[in-house]
Amino acid sequence: MRRKLASVVLLLMMLVVLAGSGRMESYNLPLTAATADTAEEVGAVVLVEFQRLVQERTNGYITVTLNTDGVFGGDRELIKGLQRGTVDLITCTAFKYAEYVPEFAVLDLPFLFFSTEHLRTVLTGTLGQVLMEKAWEKRGDYVLGYITDGPVNIASNRALASLSQGRGLRFRSLLLPSHRQTWEILGIIPVTLAFSEFKIGLQVGMIDAVETNYINYKKMRVYDTARFILQSEHYFPVQVLLLSKTAWQRIPLSYRDVVRECALEAIAYGSDELIWRNRETARELTEKYGVRITELSLAEKKTSRQRLVAFQEKTFADHGLKAIWPEVETSYQRYQAQAEVELERIRQSREKD
Structure with a gap:
């Protein structure tokens, strides 16, 4: 009898262990990710790559459900959703996030960054680290990194060779106080007009010039009314990749480095991809649509x-x-200084030829 009882107990123990081990194998950590960007835009491209990398490198332990095209709302709704628990991982524009963590507003200063490479240097330096700390202190949001899709230029219905020629033009800029002050210092008075209305504004003569990147310029067919682009590269829009405090704390310590690495790789991939698309679009605009692009002089x-x-x-x-x-x-x-040296090298090379 005792032997039978012992056998039954042993069998039950084995079943418990097997059931437990089965649960462990099937257990995973789901994350809900969202962006207001469309599938072709940089925020979505980054999240898709992050989803692929993190699921692959954690062997499916961390799974990511992705929502694009504003399914969960715009940037404000997404930012609030991090604390409400409706979303775990988001991309949002730095200027929208600055409404909640004001220090992020400095990222949207026009003419702050010399180039994409300079932007990356700054955001992997002290400024990027301090902003990460501010986001954690003030909201409990974990910054996984900073995203960019390339610079913004000035499209106009007349040829511009310099910014000084823009004085007197009715110019639609981003509706931020720092942008308005910047242009006023440069002698250009911006016109208040919603982004969705600027093409109509060009068509009816409400404005003469707008700022946009090459992809949006082509997508909105701005070339129908404004065929001249001054490649000023005066503004580099930044998005932030954010993980909620709750989601970050749910991730086991052994997986956190993997998550960070996947995020940085996804950001590099998405940013590089969109920057390349912008450059290719610029080439297409000149060759196929007859758009005239003039580079702003270094001087x-x-x-x-x-x-x-x-x-x-x-x-x-x-x-x-x-x-x-x-x-x-x-x-x-x-x-x-590096650009000036390179420009001088090119000048001397041309003189020799």
């Missing part, structure tokens, strides 16, 4: 930046980031 870019330095430094100070400004400014000067 004028330098002059414009010099006029804005005091305002930019004050903006950093107003947001408690005064100590970081010298690092940003020094790195800008370094990239500018």
Whole structure:
């Protein structure tokens, strides 16, 4: 009898262990990701790549359900959703996130970054780290990284060779106080007009010029009314890849480095892909649609930046980031100097030819 009882107990114990091990194998950590971007835009491209990488490298332990095209709402709804628990992982524009963590507003200063490479240098430096800390302190959001899809230029219904020629033009810029102040310092008074209305504004003569990247310029067929582009590269839109505090704390310590690595790789992939598409679109616009693209001279870019330095430094100070400004400014000067050296090398090479 005792032997039979012992056998039954042993059998039950084995069943419990097997059932437990089965549960462990089937258990996973689901994350709900969302962006207001369409499937072709940079936020969605980054999330798709992150989904692929993290599921592959955790052997399916972490799974990501992806929602694009604003299914969960716009940036504000997504940001709020991180704390409400309706979403775990999002991309949103830095200027929208600045409504909740004001320090992020400095990222949207026009003429702050010399190039995409400069932007990446700054955001992998002290500024990027401090902003990550502010997001965690003020909201409990974990910043996985910063996304960009390339610079913004000025499209106009008349040829512009310089920014100074834009004075007197009715120019539609991004509806942010820092942008308006920037253009006013440069002698250009922006016109208030919603992004969705700027093509109509060009058609009916409400405005003469707008700022946009090449992809949106083509997508909205702006070339129908504004065939001239001044390649000013004055503004580099930034998106933030954010994970909620709850989601971050649910991720086991052994997987956190993997999540961070996957995020950075996905950001690099998505940003590079959209920057490449922008460049290819620029080539297509000139070859197929007859758009005239004029590059802003380095000398004028330098002059414009010099006029804005005091305002930019004050903006950093107003947001408690005064100590970081010298690092940003020094790195800008370094990239500018490199460009000047390269320009001189090209000039001398042409003279020899």
